[in-house]
Amino acid sequence: MTNNDRLTEEKIFDAATEVFEEKGLAGARMQNIADRAGINKALLHYYYRTKDHLFEAVFTALAKKIFSRFTPIFDKDMSLEDKIRFFFREHISFLQRNPRLPGFILNEVNHNPERINKLLSQIDFKDLWQTILEQHKDELKNYNVNEENLPQLITSIISLSVFPFAARGIFETVLGKMGHDFDQYIEERKDFASEFVIRSIRKEH
Amino acid sequence: MTNNDRLTEEKIFDAATEVFEEKGLAGARMQNIADRAGINKALLHYYYRTKDHLFEAVFTALAKKIFSRFTPIFDKDMSLEDKIRFFFREHISFLQRNPRLPGFILNEVNHNPERINKLLSQIDFKDLWQTILEQHKDELKNYNVNEENLPQLITSIISLSVFPFAARGIFETVLGKMGHDFDQYIEERKDFASEFVIRSIRKEH
DNA sequence: GTCTATAGAAGGATAGAC
DNA sequence: GTCTATCCTTCTATAGAC
Numbered sequence: 434m435t436n437n438d439r440l441t442e443e444k445i446f447d448a449a450t451e452v453f454e455e456k457g458l459a460g461a462r463m464q465n466i467a468d469r470a471g472i473n474k475a476l477l478h479y480y481y482r483t484k485d486h487l488f489e490a491v492f493t494a495l496a497k498k499i500f501s502r503f504t505p506i507f508d509k510d511m512s513l514e515d516k517i518r519f520f521f522r523e524h525i526s527f528l529q530r531n532p533r534l535p536g537f538i539l540n541e542v543n544h545n546p547e548r549i550n551k552l553l554s555q556i557d558f559k560d561l562w563q564t565i566l567e568q569h570k571d572e573l574k575n576y577n578v579n580e581e582n583l584p585q586l587i588t589s590i591i592s593l594s595v596f597p598f599a600a601r602g603i604f605e606t607v608l609g610k611m612g613h614d615f616d617q618y619i620e621e622r623k624d625f626a627s628e629f630v631i632r633s634i635r636k637e638h
Numbered sequence: 639m640t641n642n643d644r645l646t647e648e649k650i651f652d653a654a655t656e657v658f659e660e661k662g663l664a665g666a667r668m669q670n671i672a673d674r675a676g677i678n679k680a681l682l683h684y685y686y687r688t689k690d691h692l693f694e695a696v697f698t699a700l701a702k703k704i705f706s707r708f709t710p711i712f713d714k715d716m717s718l719e720d721k722i723r724f725f726f727r728e729h730i731s732f733l734q735r736n737p738r739l740p741g742f743i744l745n746e747v748n749h750n751p752e753r754i755n756k757l758l759s760q761i762d763f764k765d766l767w768q769t770i771l772e773q774h775k776d777e778l779k780n781y782n783v784n785e786e787n788l789p790q791l792i793t794s795i796i797s798l799s800v801f802p803f804a805a806r807g808i809f810e811t812v813l814g815k816m817g818h819d820f821d822q823y824i825e826e827r828k829d830f831a832s833e834f835v836i837r838s839i840r841k842e843h
Numbered sequence: 844g845t846c847t848a849t850a851g852a853a854g855g856a857t858a859g860a861c
Numbered sequence: 862g863t864c865t866a867t868c869c870t871t872c873t874a875t876a877g878a879c
Binding site: 455456457458459460533536539540542543544546549550553558559562577582584585588589591592593595596597599600601602603604605606607608610611613618621622625626629630632633634637 | 660661662663664665738741744745747748749751754755758763764767782787789790793794796797798800801802804805806807808809810811812813815816818823826827830831834835837838839842
């Protein structure tokens with residue numbers, strides 16, 4: 434593979450990423466991708482054979498990108514509260530740099546639920562969740578966190594972090610009408626969400 | 639308009655709703671809609687002229703449906719805590735009956751952000767939010783709720799309620815691997831989310 | 844109001860020259 | 862490896878009979 438090959442293939446991949454994120458699989462046009470990559474349609478097929486192949490490549494890469502952001506948290510040597518703060522700060526910062534990612538993944542999964550299964554099956558969630566319970570075993574007596582409610586808690590944390598980006602189009606408008614700026618709202622969210630969750634799981638004593 | 643007219647138009651609208659919710663605007667096929675309505679393609683155009691007209695009708699109706707569910711809460715004569723419990727119970731129950739609604743709206747708004755603006759401009763959010771602060775003025779000294787953090791709080795409540803449905807394809811798989819059932823998870827969420835939020839906003843004393 | 848048949852446009856994919 | 866030209870399928874939309 435020559436240097437030029439890699440450059441072209443990369444240009445195509447980047448252009449395809451943009452177009453698929455904006456329009457989705459069904460709404461994307463090969464012509465549009467070619468234009469944005471500064472090449473012609475035929476070359477797309479030379480490198481990726483079909484639209485579906487190209488989409489598959491983009492989707493897999495982006496899905497890995499977003500899911501790989503969830504897992505490293507679990508290994509960190511921190512208190513439970515610091516881990517929550519760390520997660521929101523890191524994860525929301527990641528989404529600030531990739532604001533269209535959540536909507537793209539959710540949309541394509543809704544339209545084709547099987548697509549994500551192969552990727553999800555490579556992650557051992559059971560092990561991940563047990564790790565949390567083990568790591569913070571001693572702390573947990575001070576918190577409303579147990580094996581029973583862990584699914585509700587974790588999905589709540591994800592919701593608080595991801596949803597504003599998935600619903601960005603609506604949030605931006607509504608916040609705007611209240612005199613708030615979406616970007617600043619997101620910036621403030623890093624701290625707000627952390628403290629929101631922590632206050633909720635702390636046991637009063 | 640004869641009775642038959644209305645029946646056919648309604649059949650088309652219902653079929654279109656299903657197909658658009660499943661595939662989105664770009665992925666939907668007029669043939670598919672006609673088949674599901676038990677009629678032929680030409681009749682679709684007789685009633686709705688173009689695909690875009692038909693989509694517009696469906697989208698507007700569904701968007702109104704989901705947004706009209708947010709507002710009535712504010713007028714209820716209840717304590718702040720009861721209002722939060724009432725919201726999660728009612729809203730999640732509504733989404734249980736319309737599980738594809740959130741994903742559909744979010745997706746189409748992402749692909750065409752202007753589409754929702756006309757609808758949102760009909761709602762006076764400023765008035766709504768002021769109403770909350772007014773109604774619970776006396777209570778608020780006991781809660782971490784003020785004009786400053788109201789946007790963060792309200793968007794958090796929406797996130798906790800809506801996101802599991804928007805991300806259903808992923809949640810269903812992940813929860814399944816942990817031995818949990820999505821439907822039961824949602825049922826439990828009504829109470830969990832309420833108490834999660836209430837614990838978080840209560841001032842310790 | 845509903846159907847069959849078909850026009851006409853758009854978009855994915857390929858052939859073949861360079 | 863990259864381009865132009867074109868094929869061919871798919872899909873929206875309409876014409877016209879009943």
